[in-house]
Amino acid sequence: MSQLEILPAVNPIDFSISSSDSYAQFHESSLPWTTNALVNDILATSPPLRVTATPSHEAEVIFPSLPPLHSGHPEIHLRNGIMNASRLSAAHEPDAEKAFFVGDLSVVYRQHQRWKACLPEIQPFYAVKCNPDPYIIRLLASLGAGFDCASNNEIAQILDVGGIDPSRIIFANPCKAVSFVRNAAKRGVDKMTFDNADELHKIARAHPRAQCIIRILTDDSKSLCAFGIKFGAPLVTVPGLLAKAKELNLDVVGVSFHVGSGCYDPSVYMDAIMRARAVFDMGKEAGYTFNLLDVGGGFEDARFEHAATVLTQAIDRYFPDRQDIKIIAEPGRFYVSKAFRLAANIIARRAPLSKEPSQETADMASDQPAVMYYINDGVYGAFNCILFDHQVAQPYVLSMNGSFHISNSEPKHVSSVWGPTCDSIDCVSASTVLPSALQVGDWLGFDNMGAYTVCAASQFNGFEVSNVIYTTGSFGCTEVRAALAAFAAEGHGL
Numbered sequence: 001m002s003q004l005e006i007l008p009a010v011n012p013i014d015f016s017i018s019s020s021d022s023y024a025q026f027h028e029s030s031l032p033w034t035t036n037a038l039v040n041d042i043l044a045t046s047p048p049l050r051v052t053a054t055p056s057h058e059a060e061v062i063f064p065s066l067p068p069l070h071s072g073h074p075e076i077h078l079r080n081g082i083m084n085a086s087r088l089s090a091a092h093e094p095d096a097e098k099a100f101f102v103g104d105l106s107v108v109y110r111q112h113q114r115w116k117a118c119l120p121e122i123q124p125f126y127a128v129k130c131n132p133d134p135y136i137i138r139l140l141a142s143l144g145a146g147f148d149c150a151s152n153n154e155i156a157q158i159l160d161v162g163g164i165d166p167s168r169i170i171f172a173n174p175c176k177a178v179s180f181v182r183n184a185a186k187r188g189v190d191k192m193t194f195d196n197a198d199e200l201h202k203i204a205r206a207h208p209r210a211q212c213i214i215r216i217l218t219d220d221s222k223s224l225c226a227f228g229i230k231f232g233a234p235l236v237t238v239p240g241l242l243a244k245a246k247e248l249n250l251d252v253v254g255v256s257f258h259v260g261s262g263c264y265d266p267s268v269y270m271d272a273i274m275r276a277r278a279v280f281d282m283g284k285e286a287g288y289t290f291n292l293l294d295v296g297g298g299f300e301d302a303r304f305e306h307a308a309t310v311l312t313q314a315i316d317r318y319f320p321d322r323q324d325i326k327i328i329a330e331p332g333r334f335y336v337s338k339a340f341r342l343a344a345n346i347i348a349r350r351a352p353l354s355k356e357p358s359q360e361t362a363d364m365a366s367d368q369p370a371v372m373y374y375i376n377d378g379v380y381g382a383f384n385c386i387l388f389d390h391q392v393a394q395p396y397v398l399s400m401n402g403s404f405h406i407s408n409s410e411p412k413h414v415s416s417v418w419g420p421t422c423d424s425i426d427c428v429s430a431s432t433v434l435p436s437a438l439q440v441g442d443w444l445g446f447d448n449m450g451a452y453t454v455c456a457a458s459q460f461n462g463f464e465v466s467n468v469i470y471t472t473g474s475f476g477c478t479e480v481r482a483a484l485a486a487f488a489a490e491g492h493g494l
Contacts, residue, residue, distance in 0.1 A: 062484050063493050066134055069481070070471040074102045077469050078343050082399050082443050085345070097345035097441070099377040101449065101468040105139055107339035109476035109483075111301075112143050115331070118308035121315070122327045125170050127297055128154045130332030130451050131340075134493075135470055137161055139480060140335070141168075142487035148172045148297075148330040152183050159187055163492030166190070170294065172256065172330060174199060174215045174231050181206040191292075193256050195233040197244050204248040211253045212245060213294060214238065216279055218257045218272040232257065238279055242286035254292025255279045258330070266307035269295070273314035280319075293319070293327045299334040333451035340450035342382055342466065343398055346442045347420060348374035369416040369431055375444060378419010378426040380460040382453040386428070389452040393417070393428050397435060398443040410435040417444070421461040 059068035070077060081100050088096035115124055125146035128137070132154065137147075141161060146168040149155045155171065158164055166188035173180075174195040184192060185207035192207070194200055195215040203210050217232030233241060245252045255276045259268045276293060283290045293315075299307055319325060350372040377383060385391040395417055397406050415434045419426035434444075457465045472480045487493055 060481070062481075062488050063134075063138065065494060067468070067470060069105070069135070069484070070469065071473065071477065072471055073473040074104045074341055074471060076473070077102045077471050078341060078398060078445060079404055081343055081469060082404075086402075095464070097347070097376065098464070099342060099344040099375070099382070099466040101340050101342050101382070101454065101466055103133065103135065103340045103450070103468050103470050104473050105135055105339070105470060105480050105484075106472045106474040106476045108136055108139055108335055109143070109480045110474065111335045111339075112140070112145070113476070114304065115334075118305060119311065119329070122295065122311075122329050124331050124335075125168075125172075125294075125328050126335060127330045127332030128158065129455065131336045131453070131455050132157060133336070133454070133468070134161075135484075136336060136339075138487055138493040139484060141492070142483040146170065146328060148332075149189075152180050155184065155187060155189055161493050163487060163490055170213070170328065170330075172215075172294070176202070178202050178206050181210075185210070191253075193294075194241075195231055197241060200241070200245050200248055200250060204250055208250070210250065211292075212250050213254045213256045213292060214241060214252060214279065215256045215258075216275055218259055218275055219268050235275060235278060238282050239286065242283060242288065246286055246288075252283065252286075252288050252290070254290045254294065254325075255283075256294035256296060258296035259298040266303055266310045269307065269311045270314045270317075272296075273311070273318050277318035291325055293322075293325055295327065295329045297330040297332055297334075299329070299331045301334055301337060304334060336450035337448050338450065340448075340453070340468070342377065342446045342449040342453075344375040344377045344444050344446065346373050346438060346440055346444065347376050349438075349440050350374075367414060367431070370413040371415045371434075371436075371438075372418060373415055373434070373438065373444075374418045374420060375428065376420050376463070377466055378421055378428055378463075380419065380421050380423070380426060381457045381463060382449060382466055383419060383428050384456045384458075385449075385452045387425075388456060391448075391452075393446055395429055395432055395434065395444040395446060397438070398445040400435060400438055400442045406435065410437060412436060420463055423460075 059070045061068050081102070085097045112124075123146055125148045126136075126140050127148045129150055137158065138161060140147075141164050147158045147164070147170075149158060149169055149171055150173040155169060158169060159166065167190070169189045169191065171184050171189055171192035174193045176192070176199070181192070181202055184190075190207075190209065190211045191213060192203065192210055193213045193215040194203065200212070203212060215232055216238065217234045242252060257272045257276060259272055273295070280290050295311060315322070315327070351370070379386050383393055386393060398404070400406050412433050413436045415432055416427065417429040417432060419428055454465060454468070459465065
Protein backbone atom coordinates (compact mmCIF):
# COMPACT_ATOMS: atom_id res chain seq x y z
CA MET A 1 0.00 0.00 0.00
CA SER A 2 1.42 3.34 -1.00
CA GLN A 3 2.08 6.04 1.55
CA LEU A 4 0.54 9.49 1.51
CA GLU A 5 2.70 12.38 0.38
CA ILE A 6 1.20 15.79 1.22
CA LEU A 7 2.60 18.86 -0.48
CA PRO A 8 4.03 21.19 2.20
CA ALA A 9 2.99 24.81 2.26
CA VAL A 10 6.37 26.50 2.44
CA ASN A 11 9.05 23.86 2.09
CA PRO A 12 11.32 23.44 0.15
CA ILE A 13 10.32 26.80 -1.30
CA ASP A 14 8.46 29.75 0.08
CA PHE A 15 6.45 31.90 -2.26
CA SER A 16 3.31 33.90 -2.76
CA ILE A 17 1.25 34.18 -5.91
CA SER A 18 -0.50 37.36 -6.93
CA SER A 19 -3.95 37.45 -8.47
CA SER A 20 -2.44 38.23 -11.86
CA ASP A 21 -1.70 35.58 -14.46
CA SER A 22 2.05 36.17 -14.30
CA TYR A 23 4.32 33.55 -12.86
CA ALA A 24 6.73 33.97 -10.02
CA GLN A 25 10.45 33.97 -10.70
CA PHE A 26 12.97 33.06 -8.05
CA HIS A 27 16.46 34.15 -7.17
CA GLU A 28 18.58 31.56 -5.40
CA SER A 29 20.31 33.12 -2.43
CA SER A 30 21.71 30.04 -0.74
CA LEU A 31 23.10 27.08 -2.66
CA PRO A 32 24.85 24.55 -0.38
CA TRP A 33 26.58 22.78 -3.24
CA THR A 34 30.28 22.03 -3.41
CA THR A 35 31.53 24.11 -6.32
CA ASN A 36 34.54 21.88 -7.00
CA ALA A 37 32.54 18.65 -7.32
CA LEU A 38 30.37 18.58 -10.40
CA VAL A 39 28.75 15.28 -9.60
CA ASN A 40 27.79 16.46 -6.12
CA ASP A 41 26.33 19.60 -7.65
CA ILE A 42 24.07 17.85 -10.09
CA LEU A 43 23.09 15.08 -7.67
CA ALA A 44 21.58 17.50 -5.16
CA THR A 45 18.05 16.39 -5.90
CA SER A 46 16.36 18.57 -3.30
CA PRO A 47 18.82 21.27 -2.28
CA PRO A 48 17.53 23.60 0.42
CA LEU A 49 16.84 26.95 -1.18
CA ARG A 50 16.09 30.33 0.33
CA VAL A 51 14.21 32.13 -2.36
CA THR A 52 12.31 35.35 -2.77
CA ALA A 53 9.54 35.87 -5.28
CA THR A 54 9.73 38.74 -7.74
CA PRO A 55 7.50 39.62 -10.67
CA SER A 56 8.36 37.32 -13.57
CA HIS A 57 9.07 38.12 -17.16
CA GLU A 58 6.48 37.01 -19.66
CA ALA A 59 6.73 33.40 -20.79
CA GLU A 60 9.34 33.21 -23.53
CA VAL A 61 8.52 32.03 -27.04
CA ILE A 62 11.72 30.49 -28.37
CA PHE A 63 10.15 28.23 -31.00
CA PRO A 64 6.99 29.68 -32.61
CA SER A 65 5.64 26.19 -33.26
CA LEU A 66 5.80 25.22 -29.56
CA PRO A 67 4.13 26.44 -26.36
CA PRO A 68 5.95 29.20 -24.45
CA LEU A 69 8.70 28.36 -21.99
CA HIS A 70 8.07 29.62 -18.45
CA SER A 71 10.44 30.20 -15.54
CA GLY A 72 10.06 29.07 -11.97
CA HIS A 73 9.82 25.95 -9.85
CA PRO A 74 7.42 23.29 -11.19
CA GLU A 75 5.30 23.55 -8.02
CA ILE A 76 4.50 27.14 -8.96
CA HIS A 77 3.12 26.03 -12.30
CA LEU A 78 1.19 23.13 -10.82
CA ARG A 79 -0.54 25.58 -8.51
CA ASN A 80 -1.01 28.25 -11.15
CA GLY A 81 -2.48 25.61 -13.46
CA ILE A 82 -4.96 24.61 -10.78
CA MET A 83 -5.96 28.23 -10.16
CA ASN A 84 -6.37 28.80 -13.89
CA ALA A 85 -8.60 25.71 -14.07
CA SER A 86 -10.70 27.16 -11.26
CA ARG A 87 -11.17 30.41 -13.16
CA LEU A 88 -12.12 28.54 -16.34
CA SER A 89 -14.55 26.38 -14.41
CA ALA A 90 -16.18 29.48 -12.91
CA ALA A 91 -16.60 30.75 -16.47
CA HIS A 92 -18.23 27.41 -17.42
CA GLU A 93 -15.51 26.52 -19.93
CA PRO A 94 -15.74 22.93 -21.23
CA ASP A 95 -13.08 20.60 -19.79
CA ALA A 96 -11.89 23.44 -17.55
CA GLU A 97 -10.40 21.03 -15.00
CA LYS A 98 -8.43 19.02 -17.56
CA ALA A 99 -5.36 17.19 -16.20
CA PHE A 100 -2.00 18.66 -17.19
CA PHE A 101 1.73 18.03 -17.02
CA VAL A 102 4.44 20.39 -15.90
CA GLY A 103 7.73 19.62 -17.64
CA ASP A 104 10.94 21.01 -16.14
CA LEU A 105 13.62 21.12 -18.85
CA SER A 106 16.25 21.94 -16.25
CA VAL A 107 15.94 18.37 -14.98
CA VAL A 108 16.80 17.04 -18.44
CA TYR A 109 19.82 19.36 -18.56
CA ARG A 110 20.93 18.23 -15.10
CA GLN A 111 20.73 14.58 -16.13
CA HIS A 112 22.84 15.35 -19.18
CA GLN A 113 25.50 16.87 -16.92
CA ARG A 114 25.42 13.77 -14.74
CA TRP A 115 25.88 11.63 -17.82
CA LYS A 116 28.88 13.60 -19.04
CA ALA A 117 30.45 13.57 -15.59
CA CYS A 118 30.06 9.81 -15.07
CA LEU A 119 30.34 8.44 -18.62
CA PRO A 120 32.44 10.96 -20.54
CA GLU A 121 33.51 8.39 -23.16
CA ILE A 122 29.96 7.35 -24.07
CA GLN A 123 27.79 9.52 -26.31
CA PRO A 124 24.11 9.29 -25.38
CA PHE A 125 21.68 8.55 -28.20
CA TYR A 126 18.36 9.45 -26.55
CA ALA A 127 15.65 6.77 -26.94
CA VAL A 128 12.95 8.80 -28.67
CA LYS A 129 10.25 6.23 -27.88
CA CYS A 130 10.55 7.02 -24.17
CA ASN A 131 9.17 10.54 -24.58
CA PRO A 132 9.23 12.20 -28.03
CA ASP A 133 8.46 15.61 -26.55
CA PRO A 134 9.47 18.39 -28.99
CA TYR A 135 11.20 20.48 -26.33
CA ILE A 136 13.23 17.51 -25.11
CA ILE A 137 14.29 16.71 -28.67
CA ARG A 138 15.42 20.28 -29.28
CA LEU A 139 17.23 20.58 -25.96
CA LEU A 140 19.15 17.32 -26.34
CA ALA A 141 19.95 18.16 -29.96
CA SER A 142 21.37 21.51 -28.84
CA LEU A 143 23.49 19.69 -26.24
CA GLY A 144 25.02 17.36 -28.83
CA ALA A 145 23.15 14.14 -28.07
CA GLY A 146 22.32 11.55 -30.70
CA PHE A 147 18.98 9.79 -31.10
CA ASP A 148 17.84 6.17 -31.01
CA CYS A 149 14.92 5.80 -33.43
CA ALA A 150 12.77 2.75 -34.11
CA SER A 151 10.49 3.83 -36.97
CA ASN A 152 10.09 6.09 -39.98
CA ASN A 153 8.07 8.59 -37.96
CA GLU A 154 10.69 8.86 -35.23
CA ILE A 155 13.41 9.42 -37.82
CA ALA A 156 11.27 12.07 -39.50
CA GLN A 157 10.54 13.79 -36.20
CA ILE A 158 14.26 14.12 -35.47
CA LEU A 159 15.45 15.15 -38.93
CA ASP A 160 12.57 17.55 -39.53
CA VAL A 161 13.68 19.59 -36.52
CA GLY A 162 16.71 20.69 -38.54
CA GLY A 163 20.31 20.97 -37.42
CA ILE A 164 20.59 17.24 -36.66
CA ASP A 165 22.83 15.30 -39.01
CA PRO A 166 21.60 11.79 -39.93
CA SER A 167 24.85 10.42 -38.51
CA ARG A 168 23.46 11.29 -35.07
CA ILE A 169 20.71 8.70 -35.50
CA ILE A 170 20.86 4.96 -34.96
CA PHE A 171 17.94 2.98 -36.39
CA ALA A 172 17.90 0.64 -33.39
CA ASN A 173 15.13 -1.71 -34.44
CA PRO A 174 16.49 -5.13 -35.48
CA CYS A 175 13.31 -6.08 -37.35
CA LYS A 176 12.22 -3.40 -39.81
CA ALA A 177 9.84 -3.22 -42.76
CA VAL A 178 11.65 -3.07 -46.11
CA SER A 179 10.07 0.32 -46.78
CA PHE A 180 11.50 1.61 -43.50
CA VAL A 181 14.99 0.47 -44.49
CA ARG A 182 14.58 2.12 -47.88
CA ASN A 183 13.37 5.35 -46.28
CA ALA A 184 16.35 5.36 -43.92
CA ALA A 185 18.64 5.14 -46.94
CA LYS A 186 16.80 8.03 -48.60
CA ARG A 187 17.19 10.19 -45.50
CA GLY A 188 20.86 9.35 -44.99
CA VAL A 189 20.43 7.26 -41.83
CA ASP A 190 23.08 4.58 -42.22
CA LYS A 191 23.53 3.08 -38.74
CA MET A 192 21.02 0.28 -38.15
CA THR A 193 20.82 -2.90 -36.11
CA PHE A 194 20.08 -6.50 -37.10
CA ASP A 195 19.88 -9.84 -35.32
CA ASN A 196 18.79 -12.27 -38.05
CA ALA A 197 19.64 -13.30 -41.61
CA ASP A 198 16.38 -12.09 -43.15
CA GLU A 199 17.15 -8.58 -41.96
CA LEU A 200 20.51 -8.75 -43.72
CA HIS A 201 18.81 -9.66 -46.99
CA LYS A 202 16.42 -6.72 -46.61
CA ILE A 203 19.25 -4.31 -45.89
CA ALA A 204 21.26 -5.63 -48.85
CA ARG A 205 18.33 -4.91 -51.16
CA ALA A 206 17.12 -1.59 -49.75
CA HIS A 207 20.21 0.03 -48.18
CA PRO A 208 23.44 -1.65 -49.33
CA ARG A 209 25.65 1.14 -47.97
CA ALA A 210 24.24 0.75 -44.43
CA GLN A 211 26.52 0.57 -41.42
CA CYS A 212 25.17 -2.60 -39.85
CA ILE A 213 25.35 -3.27 -36.11
CA ILE A 214 24.69 -6.75 -34.78
CA ARG A 215 22.36 -6.81 -31.78
CA ILE A 216 23.33 -9.62 -29.42
CA LEU A 217 21.38 -11.36 -26.69
CA THR A 218 22.38 -10.52 -23.12
CA ASP A 219 21.02 -11.18 -19.64
CA ASP A 220 18.04 -8.85 -19.18
CA SER A 221 16.41 -10.72 -16.30
CA LYS A 222 17.22 -7.86 -13.90
CA SER A 223 15.04 -5.25 -15.60
CA LEU A 224 11.46 -3.98 -15.52
CA CYS A 225 10.99 -4.63 -19.23
CA ALA A 226 13.00 -7.47 -20.73
CA PHE A 227 13.67 -7.44 -24.47
CA GLY A 228 15.57 -10.70 -24.94
CA ILE A 229 12.39 -12.66 -25.61
CA LYS A 230 11.99 -10.59 -28.81
CA PHE A 231 15.40 -9.25 -29.87
CA GLY A 232 19.05 -10.24 -29.77
CA ALA A 233 21.17 -12.84 -31.55
CA PRO A 234 22.55 -15.62 -29.30
CA LEU A 235 26.35 -15.74 -29.48
CA VAL A 236 26.26 -19.16 -31.11
CA THR A 237 24.50 -17.65 -34.14
CA VAL A 238 26.84 -14.68 -34.56
CA PRO A 239 29.54 -16.31 -36.75
CA GLY A 240 26.91 -17.46 -39.24
CA LEU A 241 25.29 -14.02 -39.36
CA LEU A 242 28.64 -12.32 -39.94
CA ALA A 243 29.45 -14.78 -42.70
CA LYS A 244 26.09 -14.04 -44.33
CA ALA A 245 26.73 -10.28 -44.08
CA LYS A 246 30.12 -10.78 -45.73
CA GLU A 247 28.49 -12.83 -48.49
CA LEU A 248 25.99 -10.01 -49.11
CA ASN A 249 28.82 -7.46 -49.20
CA LEU A 250 27.40 -5.57 -46.22
CA ASP A 251 29.50 -3.52 -43.83
CA VAL A 252 29.12 -4.60 -40.21
CA VAL A 253 30.66 -1.88 -38.05
CA GLY A 254 29.90 -2.90 -34.49
CA VAL A 255 27.91 -4.54 -31.73
CA SER A 256 24.89 -3.49 -29.70
CA PHE A 257 23.03 -4.96 -26.75
CA HIS A 258 20.31 -3.96 -24.29
CA VAL A 259 20.11 -5.20 -20.70
CA GLY A 260 16.41 -4.29 -20.53
CA SER A 261 14.53 -1.13 -19.72
CA GLY A 262 14.69 -0.09 -16.09
CA CYS A 263 17.65 -2.26 -15.08
CA TYR A 264 17.75 -2.66 -11.30
CA ASP A 265 20.98 -4.70 -11.10
CA PRO A 266 23.80 -2.93 -12.97
CA SER A 267 26.12 -5.91 -12.50
CA VAL A 268 24.64 -7.33 -15.72
CA TYR A 269 26.61 -4.76 -17.71
CA MET A 270 29.82 -6.65 -16.92
CA ASP A 271 28.51 -9.83 -18.55
CA ALA A 272 27.10 -7.89 -21.50
CA ILE A 273 30.41 -6.15 -22.21
CA MET A 274 32.20 -9.49 -21.98
CA ARG A 275 29.84 -10.89 -24.64
CA ALA A 276 30.37 -7.82 -26.81
CA ARG A 277 34.13 -8.36 -26.59
CA ALA A 278 33.66 -11.93 -27.78
CA VAL A 279 31.64 -10.68 -30.77
CA PHE A 280 34.30 -8.09 -31.62
CA ASP A 281 36.74 -10.99 -31.81
CA MET A 282 34.30 -12.97 -33.97
CA GLY A 283 34.05 -9.98 -36.28
CA LYS A 284 37.80 -9.91 -36.72
CA GLU A 285 37.79 -13.59 -37.64
CA ALA A 286 35.08 -12.86 -40.21
CA GLY A 287 37.16 -10.11 -41.81
CA TYR A 288 35.58 -7.08 -40.12
CA THR A 289 37.17 -4.38 -37.99
CA PHE A 290 34.44 -3.11 -35.70
CA ASN A 291 34.56 0.52 -34.58
CA LEU A 292 31.25 0.94 -32.72
CA LEU A 293 30.02 -0.37 -29.39
CA ASP A 294 26.42 0.40 -28.41
CA VAL A 295 25.80 -0.40 -24.74
CA GLY A 296 22.04 0.16 -25.01
CA GLY A 297 19.82 1.55 -22.28
CA GLY A 298 18.33 0.45 -18.98
CA PHE A 299 19.83 3.30 -16.95
CA GLU A 300 17.85 4.06 -13.79
CA ASP A 301 18.14 7.44 -12.06
CA ALA A 302 18.64 6.04 -8.55
CA ARG A 303 21.29 3.53 -9.64
CA PHE A 304 23.00 5.56 -12.33
CA GLU A 305 26.32 6.15 -10.60
CA HIS A 306 26.56 2.46 -9.73
CA ALA A 307 25.72 1.47 -13.31
CA ALA A 308 28.26 3.94 -14.68
CA THR A 309 30.96 2.52 -12.41
CA VAL A 310 30.25 -1.09 -13.41
CA LEU A 311 30.06 -0.15 -17.08
CA THR A 312 33.32 1.80 -16.98
CA GLN A 313 35.10 -1.05 -15.19
CA ALA A 314 33.77 -3.54 -17.73
CA ILE A 315 34.88 -1.43 -20.69
CA ASP A 316 38.31 -0.94 -19.14
CA ARG A 317 38.65 -4.70 -18.62
CA TYR A 318 37.44 -5.93 -22.00
CA PHE A 319 38.28 -2.96 -24.24
CA PRO A 320 41.53 -1.55 -22.80
CA ASP A 321 42.71 -0.48 -26.27
CA ARG A 322 39.72 1.47 -27.63
CA GLN A 323 41.06 4.63 -29.23
CA ASP A 324 39.49 3.61 -32.55
CA ILE A 325 36.14 2.56 -31.05
CA LYS A 326 33.17 4.90 -30.66
CA ILE A 327 30.97 4.00 -27.71
CA ILE A 328 27.33 5.07 -27.60
CA ALA A 329 24.31 4.29 -25.41
CA GLU A 330 20.53 4.56 -25.66
CA PRO A 331 19.28 6.16 -22.41
CA GLY A 332 15.63 7.13 -22.21
CA ARG A 333 13.92 7.19 -18.81
CA PHE A 334 17.14 8.37 -17.16
CA TYR A 335 16.76 11.71 -18.90
CA VAL A 336 13.05 12.38 -18.57
CA SER A 337 11.37 10.39 -15.81
CA LYS A 338 11.74 13.04 -13.11
CA ALA A 339 11.30 15.97 -15.48
CA PHE A 340 7.49 15.69 -15.68
CA ARG A 341 4.79 15.93 -13.03
CA LEU A 342 1.06 15.47 -13.53
CA ALA A 343 -1.85 17.28 -11.90
CA ALA A 344 -5.20 15.46 -12.08
CA ASN A 345 -8.60 16.63 -10.92
CA ILE A 346 -10.95 14.50 -8.81
CA ILE A 347 -14.02 14.42 -11.04
CA ALA A 348 -16.07 11.89 -9.06
CA ARG A 349 -16.16 10.12 -5.72
CA ARG A 350 -17.87 7.00 -4.39
CA ALA A 351 -18.28 6.89 -0.60
CA PRO A 352 -20.88 5.84 1.97
CA LEU A 353 -23.70 8.36 2.32
CA SER A 354 -23.01 8.97 6.00
CA LYS A 355 -20.90 7.55 8.75
CA GLU A 356 -20.89 7.42 12.49
CA PRO A 357 -17.58 8.43 14.15
CA SER A 358 -16.99 4.79 15.08
CA GLN A 359 -17.27 3.80 11.41
CA GLU A 360 -14.69 6.43 10.41
CA THR A 361 -12.27 5.02 12.98
CA ALA A 362 -12.85 1.53 11.60
CA ASP A 363 -12.17 2.76 8.06
CA MET A 364 -8.84 4.24 9.13
CA ALA A 365 -7.80 0.90 10.63
CA SER A 366 -8.93 -1.14 7.61
CA ASP A 367 -6.75 -2.14 4.68
CA GLN A 368 -9.75 -2.03 2.34
CA PRO A 369 -10.44 1.18 0.41
CA ALA A 370 -13.17 3.23 2.08
CA VAL A 371 -13.57 5.67 -0.82
CA MET A 372 -13.09 5.45 -4.58
CA TYR A 373 -11.80 8.60 -6.29
CA TYR A 374 -12.05 9.11 -10.05
CA ILE A 375 -9.58 11.44 -11.74
CA ASN A 376 -9.43 12.80 -15.30
CA ASP A 377 -6.41 10.84 -16.49
CA GLY A 378 -5.93 7.10 -16.37
CA VAL A 379 -4.30 4.00 -17.80
CA TYR A 380 -5.56 4.79 -21.29
CA GLY A 381 -3.81 8.15 -20.96
CA ALA A 382 -0.66 9.11 -19.05
CA PHE A 383 -0.92 6.16 -16.65
CA ASN A 384 -0.47 3.58 -19.39
CA CYS A 385 2.95 3.27 -17.75
CA ILE A 386 1.23 1.15 -15.08
CA LEU A 387 0.31 -1.47 -17.67
CA PHE A 388 3.20 -1.22 -20.11
CA ASP A 389 6.11 -0.11 -17.93
CA HIS A 390 5.31 -1.77 -14.59
CA GLN A 391 5.19 1.57 -12.78
CA VAL A 392 3.40 2.23 -9.46
CA ALA A 393 1.56 5.54 -9.22
CA GLN A 394 1.96 7.40 -5.92
CA PRO A 395 -0.68 10.12 -5.53
CA TYR A 396 -0.32 13.07 -3.20
CA VAL A 397 -2.57 16.02 -2.50
CA LEU A 398 -1.99 19.20 -4.49
CA SER A 399 -5.05 21.10 -3.32
CA MET A 400 -8.01 20.37 -1.08
CA ASN A 401 -11.08 22.50 -0.51
CA GLY A 402 -9.50 25.35 -2.49
CA SER A 403 -6.29 25.39 -0.43
CA PHE A 404 -2.74 24.32 -1.20
CA HIS A 405 -1.95 24.08 2.52
CA ILE A 406 -2.87 20.63 3.81
CA SER A 407 -2.01 19.78 7.38
CA ASN A 408 -0.19 16.56 8.14
CA SER A 409 -2.73 16.03 10.92
CA GLU A 410 -5.61 15.66 8.44
CA PRO A 411 -7.57 12.45 9.12
CA LYS A 412 -6.84 9.87 6.44
CA HIS A 413 -8.33 6.68 5.12
CA VAL A 414 -7.46 3.94 2.66
CA SER A 415 -8.69 4.85 -0.81
CA SER A 416 -8.45 3.74 -4.41
CA VAL A 417 -7.90 6.00 -7.43
CA TRP A 418 -9.44 5.35 -10.84
CA GLY A 419 -9.22 6.82 -14.32
CA PRO A 420 -12.11 8.44 -16.20
CA THR A 421 -12.94 5.78 -18.80
CA CYS A 422 -15.70 3.18 -18.69
CA ASP A 423 -13.24 0.29 -18.50
CA SER A 424 -12.74 -1.41 -15.13
CA ILE A 425 -9.07 -1.98 -15.93
CA ASP A 426 -8.62 1.79 -15.61
CA CYS A 427 -7.24 1.70 -12.06
CA VAL A 428 -4.48 4.16 -11.17
CA SER A 429 -3.94 3.05 -7.57
CA ALA A 430 -5.75 0.10 -6.01
CA SER A 431 -4.87 1.11 -2.46
CA THR A 432 -3.42 4.34 -1.16
CA VAL A 433 -3.86 6.56 1.91
CA LEU A 434 -5.49 9.94 1.30
CA PRO A 435 -7.16 12.59 3.48
CA SER A 436 -10.75 11.80 4.40
CA ALA A 437 -11.84 15.33 3.49
CA LEU A 438 -10.96 15.04 -0.21
CA GLN A 439 -13.90 15.94 -2.42
CA VAL A 440 -14.84 16.33 -6.07
CA GLY A 441 -12.90 19.30 -7.45
CA ASP A 442 -9.74 18.70 -5.41
CA TRP A 443 -6.46 17.90 -7.15
CA LEU A 444 -3.94 15.06 -6.87
CA GLY A 445 -0.34 15.19 -8.01
CA PHE A 446 1.94 12.50 -9.43
CA ASP A 447 5.72 12.79 -9.76
CA ASN A 448 8.12 10.94 -12.09
CA MET A 449 5.70 11.02 -15.02
CA GLY A 450 8.15 11.70 -17.85
CA ALA A 451 8.96 8.21 -19.12
CA TYR A 452 6.62 6.02 -21.19
CA THR A 453 3.53 8.06 -20.27
CA VAL A 454 2.28 10.63 -22.77
CA CYS A 455 4.06 8.83 -25.62
CA ALA A 456 1.64 5.90 -25.45
CA ALA A 457 -1.46 7.79 -24.31
CA SER A 458 -4.62 7.27 -26.34
CA GLN A 459 -7.93 9.08 -26.72
CA PHE A 460 -10.00 6.06 -25.73
CA ASN A 461 -13.57 6.99 -24.79
CA GLY A 462 -12.93 10.43 -26.27
CA PHE A 463 -10.65 11.66 -23.48
CA GLU A 464 -7.90 13.92 -24.79
CA VAL A 465 -4.20 13.54 -24.00
CA SER A 466 -3.08 15.90 -21.22
CA ASN A 467 -1.21 19.05 -22.24
CA VAL A 468 2.20 20.16 -20.97
CA ILE A 469 3.27 23.41 -19.32
CA TYR A 470 7.02 23.89 -19.80
CA THR A 471 9.36 25.59 -17.36
CA THR A 472 13.02 25.87 -16.40
CA GLY A 473 12.94 25.84 -12.67
CA SER A 474 16.10 24.39 -11.16
CA PHE A 475 19.82 23.85 -11.72
CA GLY A 476 20.78 24.87 -15.25
CA CYS A 477 17.92 27.26 -16.02
CA THR A 478 20.19 29.81 -17.70
CA GLU A 479 22.09 27.15 -19.63
CA VAL A 480 18.88 25.55 -20.92
CA ARG A 481 17.55 28.81 -22.26
CA ALA A 482 20.89 29.74 -23.81
CA ALA A 483 21.17 26.35 -25.54
CA LEU A 484 17.63 26.50 -26.90
CA ALA A 485 17.99 30.14 -28.00
CA ALA A 486 21.22 29.36 -29.85
CA PHE A 487 19.59 26.37 -31.54
CA ALA A 488 16.66 28.53 -32.66
CA ALA A 489 18.96 31.36 -33.76
CA GLU A 490 20.54 28.93 -36.23
CA GLY A 491 17.10 28.42 -37.75
CA HIS A 492 16.46 25.00 -36.21
CA GLY A 493 13.32 23.72 -34.55
CA LEU A 494 11.17 26.64 -35.56
